[in-house]
Amino acid sequence: MSNPETSVTEDPHAALAALSARVDELVEAAGVEGWNTDTPAEGWDIAMQIAHLAWTDEVSVTAIRDADAFGTVVEKAVADPTGFVDAGAAEIAATGRDEVLARWRLARGELADALKAADPGEQIPWFGPPMRPRSMVTARIMETWAHGIDVADALGVDVSGDPAFTGALPHVARLGFKTRGFAYLMNGREAPASDVHVALTLPDGTDLEFGPAEADQRVTGPALDFCLLVTQRVHRHDTALETVGADAEEWLRIAQAFAGLPGGGREKGARA
Template structure:
């Protein structure tokens, strides 16, 4: 019997993709060419990047040798392979890019559902089970969707799907230190986030931890995906280490990004 929690995240990933699809499906060519907050990336680059990474996830799930080849290509051009993948897709006519992204999402959805739930599949970071891979794809879809929404002047309504993004952000705490060659705090933090509907709190870490972070789940997710500067968010840190974490937090693999400048979003 399928794991209900895995089935739920697969469904949430599908819905996140549909929501972003609704933002771009009626865009004109000028709309696809609009610049987003990511320097040098248009709306087309954002969708092309998602298509590229969805394809990488599909290859990971279905062709281990093929994915090993993709990793070798990345290692050969570590500073440019992400941009190159986005550039290739962004050069397509918008209708073709949209059709390929949709087809890729469908294929990935089928592969996730068919994957062995206990198998760990290779990735550019640590290997992941299918449910974790779906959570990571949702996080990236949401984050790049935020770039698209910002470019189009759209304010999205946050949903309970953000719990996947928040959980990754909390679990990636020590990674944020490691990628900056900094020692991670020995003690765990308490993180308490107000759910988007305001009806509950998502809590992580020991209840009695002296160092903690509190605030809206949306703000925390914007912070850890580096879609908004801390100064523009309503997050409170208690303790010096927790305060420092909010300056460097990231939920995504890879080098630390430049993030957004204060006042550049929302």
């Protein structure tokens, strides 16, 4: 069985660049006529999805380069926790397709440069716990992957075997595992003291493992299903994930790898 650290320590910067470029290609191929296609995220069309990525990349650059300015952003988010993210994406989306795409391309390039130049030990402020640069790269992979899945689903494109999307899976899975305690916190629950062992299989047959091998609580199954679940792109019942132990099952029902309030997830059968 392979060492999971071998997979997750592959260059995350390259993984993020490849994934972003692939999502960009999907949007370009859809053309002007596909720009306002509805995605599985209620109220969000492709324009909103890309605008949100642009907004978040811009805010990430601010967090790295100007902590005081980012603090102002956080204050606005606290004042309107349920509408702030949507408002930011909607403001950018209103500028039109060409402007949104240009803004996203510029922002993700600036972010890539900022993350590579940052001190590896630096604690970058964020809406959740502060992150080191490597963790922020992983977070951007996770979010770009999740919104890329929404875009692909909206366009009817199967990316389950796409190299850029599958290459992101180890990074998303690792973040999904590491945010177990955070998911309980965001749901107002106390995280159980028990450890969980997670054993996942990538599309190419490679295995990923996280957590103590001797743990009684266990999660096994396809890495794709786990990543879809922790980004709330699939209902728990529509996955092939198997659990041993009540704590493991409870976690999967509230799992979220993203910062902020718990999302609504997907309805049962929406991605069967």
